[in-house]
Amino acid sequence: xxxxxxxxxxxxxxxxxxxxxxxxxxxxxxxxxxxxxxxxxxxxxxxxxxxxxxxxxxxxxxxxxxxxxxxxxxxxxxxxxxxxxxxxxxxxxxxxxxxxxxxxxxxxxxxxxxxxxxxxxxxxxxxxxxxxxxxxxxxxxxxxxxxxxxxxxxxxxxxxxxxxxxxxxxxxxxxxxxxxxxxxxxxxxxxxxxxxxxxxxxxxxxxxxxxxxxxxxxxxxxxxxxxxxxxxxxxxxxxxxxxxxxxxxxxxxxxxxxxxxxxxxxxxxxxxxxxxxxx
Numbered sequence: 001x002x003x004x005x006x007x008x009x010x011x012x013x014x015x016x017x018x019x020x021x022x023x024x025x026x027x028x029x030x031x032x033x034x035x036x037x038x039x040x041x042x043x044x045x046x047x048x049x050x051x052x053x054x055x056x057x058x059x060x061x062x063x064x065x066x067x068x069x070x071x072x073x074x075x076x077x078x079x080x081x082x083x084x085x086x087x088x089x090x091x092x093x094x095x096x097x098x099x100x101x102x103x104x105x106x107x108x109x110x111x112x113x114x115x116x117x118x119x120x121x122x123x124x125x126x127x128x129x130x131x132x133x134x135x136x137x138x139x140x141x142x143x144x145x146x147x148x149x150x151x152x153x154x155x156x157x158x159x160x161x162x163x164x165x166x167x168x169x170x171x172x173x174x175x176x177x178x179x180x181x182x183x184x185x186x187x188x189x190x191x192x193x194x195x196x197x198x199x200x201x202x203x204x205x206x207x208x209x210x211x212x213x214x215x216x217x218x219x220x221x222x223x224x225x226x227x228x229x230x231x232x233x234x235x236x237x238x239x240x241x242x243x244x245x246x247x248x249x250x251x252x253x254x255x256x257x258x259x260x261x262x263x264x265x266x267x268x269x270x271x272x273x274x275x276x277x278x279x
Contacts, residue, residue: 001053001076001117002037003069003108004085008056010035012184013191036185037083039194039212044081044201046210061090066104074111081201082117084108087148088124088183096144102151109159119161120197123149125172130182162200164193187216 002008010033041052053076055069065086073082084105090096109119124145128138156163171177171192179186185193194212202208 001073001079001082001112002056003065003073003112004056004083005060005065005089006056006058007088007184008035008037008054008083008085009033009058010038010190011058012179012181012189013187034190036190036193036197039190040197043194043198043208043210043212044206047207056086059089060086061093062086062101062104066107070108070111074115077115079112079115079117081120082112083120083197084112085120085122087152088127088145091127091141091144091148098144098147098151101148102154105151105155106158109155113159113161119155119159121152121156121161121163123152123163123165123167125166125169127183129173130178162197162204164196164200169196188214191216 013034013036015032015034037054037056038052041050044050045052053073055073057064057069060069065084073079087101087105090101112119126138126142127145128141131138152163166172169192171188177185177189177192179189191212191214195214198208198211202211
């Protein structure tokens with residue numbers, strides 16, 4: 001069972017041919033997204049009877065997963081394996097709230113593990129390095145990502161499961177790991193994720209006769225394709241998000257000229273979000 005955002009939907013890994021439409025709803029007519037979760041499920045099916053349900057939605061935030069995806073997921077009964085990979089969209093919004101993110105992740109983990117699920121999670125890498133952002137913007141973005149990572153650290157310590165630290169994979173910072181927008185993994189990235197989780201499951205004694213294949217069918221985007229996508233998709237997307245992102249980015253830039261208030265830490269959890277979600 002898979003919960004999360006567009007990465008778990010499979011955006012960036014076209015099923016039937018390459019596409020530059022990464023707007024979120026899906027590929028062009030006649031195509032579809034495959035993705036790491038589907039690749040992993042297919043691999044597990046080589047050795048086991050598998051039922052695979054993917055509840056992930058493009059653009060999902062952590063609270064959205066807890067309120068929209070989780071209830072449907074847990075209503076299906078016992079769960080053997082559940083992935084919970086979400087949080088990047090939260091870091092790109094002015095409404096970012098690390099305490100709420102942690103509360104919602106805890107709720108998801110509690111509900112999933114209570115039904116027998118082994119959790120699959122990640123620790124996010126430095127997205128700013130992938131994007132090639134200037135230091136003044138990369139540093140505060142990383143601070144937000146690290147707050148999400150700290151929540152996942154606590155989650156892993158309490159509920160266990162399998163967690164991939166993306167920073168441990170050097171290929172994460174290679175261009176061919178990513179799709180044309182550099183936010184979603186490309187075919188190579190999705191295959192790498194699927195294989196990494198399969199390898200960890202195998203180390204735990206789960207038989208997998210046919211591990212996910214690492215060879216790719218499609219070439220990574222060229223520089224020309226990068227530039228074309230920026231004009232057709234990237235700039236319009238930035239325009240749509242400017243009312244939210246620009247004030248946030250400006251505030252972050254200003255904070256770089258002030259002394260740090262202290263070590264990075266998550267804000268105290270009030271539990272209010274969990275109570276609201278359970279109500």
